[in-house]
Amino acid sequence: MADKALEGVKVLEYASFVTGPYCSKLLADLGAEVIKIERPGGGDEARCRGPFLNDIPHPERSGLFLYLNTNKLGITLDPETQTGKKIFLELLKWADILIEDKPPREMEGIGLTYDKLKEINPQLIMTSITPFGQFGPYQDYKAYNLNIPHGAGGGYLTPGGSPNAEREPLKGGGFFDDHIAGLSAATVTVIAFYHRIKTGSGQHVDVSKQEALMALNRTEITNYPNMDTIATRVVGSSALGRRPPPCQNGYVQIAALLDWHWVSFKEFMGNPRWAQDTKFDTLDGRSEYGNEMNDNIEEWTRGHTKEEIFHGLQGRGVPTAMICNAAEVMSSPQYEERGFFVEVEHPEMGKVVCPRGLGILSRTPWALEHPAPLLGQHNREVYTRLLGYTREDMVRMREAGVI
Amino acid sequence: MNSALEGIRIADFSQFWAGPYAVTLLTYMGAEAIKIESTKRHDGTRDISMTTGRRYAGLESSLPFAEICANRLNVALDITKPKGAELAKRIVQVSDIVVQNFTPGTMDRLGLGYEDLKEIKPDIIYLSSSAVGTTGPERNYRGFAPLFCNQSGASHITGYADGEPVTMGGKIDILSAMTSAFAILAALNHRQKTGEGQHIDVSSTESISALIGDVFMDYTMNARSQTRKGNRDNIMAPHNCYRCKGEDKWISIAISNDDEWRAFVDAIGNPEWAKDGRLSDAYSRKANEEELDRLISGWTINHTHYEAMEILQKAGVAAMPSFSSVELLSDPHFKARERAVELEHPVIGKITMLTPPWKLSETPARVSSPASLLGQHNSYVFGELLGMSQEEIKALAEEQVIY
Known part of the structure; x- marks a missing residue:
């Protein structure tokens, strides 16, 4: 079996839904041993969210939960009970890293602040993921997937290329934005772990989802002090076009920004008369007369399929893309050859296909060891083998609602 | 002060943003990090914004370049x-790490591919970032x-x-x-344990697909x-951006359960329409969300987005303005978390930049300088670091190897 980059790294996850679980999934997928804590009864919120296999809601049939929790061990535990907290602290002694996403006040309320936890495990890395971070005027504010990209300034810029500001700003599709914050948290967590290997020092890492998303629009956010312009979603004439031009069976995007791209593009269109106008010969001209150019381009794209345009222009070196839906991505020969989609055998769902994620690491490749855990699937393994409880203890704890 | 990655050196051959x-x-x-460019083949972000088509005068006036390529040395080679x-x-x-994002094959042709560099530095971590990866039928696409x-599939699910x-x-x-x-970072952890380097092949397109895993699961x-x-959600309603008092001002509001709904109705003063049975539970609210959105806009339009945020957050309702960049820069939370810093660039002058998106208790993340000028650190890197004599450097400069 191949090596794993994060083998031997012990992670305790006390998080739910998308961001926190995605953070620890990224670690688990590279070999970290992750124990995921779910609340007794319902478990992780993602279990109640679709997509469900065959559209039948069931806590063990959520595709969202499956994707976000591969390669983890799952236990049920309620750290808000006294016994639950005691067990939580035992697990914390075992862990190198704690990933948690509770509001700062809630962690304080149950006595699980970093200062308390580091007395128990001085080398602990605690990554706290919250909407607005551990301090600041909005530290206790509530925010869902919708509110974060808007609060971070990205929504105001979306959709870019709007003709005016009549319509509302937009978030990213699906849970796109929540995943981003999880990726940011995973990156900083691995950095902190590297520091710990070298120095033995743990630390508290404060990840604000708002800040994770703000970093994406870093150049636009500073437009005003730096250039005296205000970035908005309303964009005037641009060489790149206002929107992806529609074609026979969907949309494409053509980025003929460089002059030689433009020459190749013209040739591919069969050198139409309008494109002979020398005002389009330079990037400045293509920007200034962008609307006129793009109207003409749209007329041409409407007569072709996206595949013709994509492969034809890419074959000539012109950066071009098709807008792909899930079905198209999943049948892409490129994705196929790189093995981006893998088959997972799940005890409740049977065989399902799931994205691999991550780049390809030659020596420590991504590997699927096990699918997402069933609710409490690894209770016995963790409570008896790791922590030394008896089976009788477990029965009593279950009756008390602790696990 | 401590730095988590102190002592790690990166040879950066990459360009643009990714x-x-x-x-x-x-x-x-x-x-x-040492950025390696040449006058002939300099980073394209010095000339042009590939997303807006904006062009910059000379090689040192690009703000995106100053921001994206911050914090590193520069040699012209x-x-x-x-x-x-x-x-x-x-x-x-x-160095410990090589980062490059040329079209696949380019570095190999220059004798600087992973196989070449592994010969001279066996434990090198070599990252190749490209549009769709270094393998597969579309690997040469731009x-x-x-x-x-x-x-990636993300555009298709984002938009009105x-x-x-x-x-x-x-x-x-x-x-x-x-x-x-x-x-x-994962590879660095692996190297720390085993002494082994490796090649990492990141496809930009796959890295975006990984952020919408549930969309593929649905397929x-x-x-x-x-x-x-x-802005809508599959089950939550209200879940949208609502117009507020002022020009192009909006607030995002998301409500996930009946408790939050009751708190919301209270906070906006128990209007008559909220007593409508058609809005009494989550399912009905979702079913009638067009009308619900219209009714909520009737309240938000009479408030500034900050007022609406304060009223609703006080009631425990997730509400955040869709901030513009200018608003963010003067927002009290943004300021309390020191999200921006002003730095001096030798040509551009003062530049406001966002600070790193993480707060670590022991090893703070820092941005200390905007991008360096082309060749600014030739004498440090070639003289001090590589120990070349002034004569050698001069001779190579005359041959236009070093600029």
């Missing part, structure tokens, strides 16, 4: 000349940020329900860069290709 920003993330944590490639190898010999987004797909810009490169940084589980639905 490669360079991965390096920047590592420099935030104390890694030393022509790696297309054999002597230049030899010098690049000497830089790699004293792309940049918006195109990755289109091909009745509008075109949204092709996101530079932020897509930043996401690809985050994926690269995470993979490098495999239900043969459904999800499409655009604006």
Whole structure:
């Protein structure tokens, strides 16, 4: 079996839904041993969210939960009970890293602040993921997937290329934005772990989802002090076009920004008369007369399929893309050859296909060891083998609602 | 002060955003990076914004370049000349990590591919970032940020329900860069344990697909290709952006359960319409969300977005303005968390930049300088670091190997 980059790294996850679980999934997928804590009864919120296999809601049939929790061990535990907290602290002694996403006040309320936890495990890395971070005027504010990209300034810029500001700003599709914050948290967590290997020092890492998303629009956010312009979603004439031009069976995007791209593009269109106008010969001209150019381009794209345009222009070196839906991505020969989609055998769902994620690491490749855990699937393994409880203890704890 | 990645050196051959920003993330944590460019083949972000088509005068006035390529040294070295490639190898010999994002095959042709560099530095971590990866039938296709987004499946699900797909810009490169940084860190942890380096092959397009895993799960589980639905959610309502008092001012409001709904209704003064039985439970609210959105807008339009945020957050309702960049810069929370810093650039002058998106208790993340000028650190890198004599450097400069 191949090596794993994060083998031997012990992670305790006390998080739910998308961001926190995605953070620890990224670690688990590279070999970290992750124990995921779910609340007794319902478990992780993602279990109640679709997509469900065959559209039948069931806590063990959520595709969202499956994707976000591969390669983890799952236990049920309620750290808000006294016994639950005691067990939580035992697990914390075992862990190198704690990933948690509770509001700062809630962690304080149950006595699980970093200062308390580091007395128990001085080398602990605690990554706290919250909407607005551990301090600041909005530290206790509530925010869902919708509110974060808007609060971070990205929504105001979306959709870019709007003709005016009549319509509302937009978030990213699906849970796109929540995943981003999880990726940011995973990156900083691995950095902190590297520091710990070298120095033995743990630390508290404060990840604000708002800040994770703000970093994406870093150049636009500073437009005003730096250039005296205000970035908005309303964009005037641009060489790149206002929107992806529609074609026979969907949309494409053509980025003929460089002059030689433009020459190749013209040739591919069969050198139409309008494109002979020398005002389009330079990037400045293509920007200034962008609307006129793009109207003409749209007329041409409407007569072709996206595949013709994509492969034809890419074959000539012109950066071009098709807008792909899930079905198209999943049948892409490129994705196929790189093995981006893998088959997972799940005890409740049977065989399902799931994205691999991550780049390809030659020596420590991504590997699927096990699918997402069933609710409490690894209770016995963790409570008896790791922590030394008896089976009788477990029965009593279950009756008390602790696990 | 401590730096988590102190002592780690990166040879950065990358350009535009996807490669360079991965390096920047590592420099935030104390890694030393040397950007290798030449006058002939300089980073394209010095000339042009690939997402807007904006062009910059000279090589040193590009704000995006100053921001994205912050925190690193710069040498001007022509790696297309054999002597230049030899010098690049000497830089790699004293480095831990190589980052490059040329079209696949380019570095190999220059004698600077992973196999070449592994010979001279066996434990090198070598990251190749490209549009769709270094393998597969489309490996030579060209792309940049918006195109990755289109091909990944993310554009198709982002946008108004009745509008075109949204092709996101530079932020897509930043996401690809985050994926690269995470993979490098994982490889660094592996090297620390085993002494082994490796090649990492990041596809920008795949790294975006990984952020919408549940969308692919829906296709495999239900043969459904999800499409655009604006700000809306599959089950929550209200879940949208509502127009507020002022020009282009909006607030995002999301309500997930009946408790929050009752708190919301109270907070807005128990209007008559809220007593309508058609809005009494989550299912009915979702079923009647068009009308619900219209009614809520009737309240928000009479408040500024800040007022609405304060009223609703006080009641425990998730509400955040859709901030513009200017509003963010003067927002009290943004300020309390010191999200921006003013730095001095030798040509541009004062530049406001966002600070790193993480707060660590022991090893703070820092941005200390905007991008360096082309060749600014030739004498440090070639003289001090590689120990070359002034005569050698001068001779190579005359041959236009070093500029």
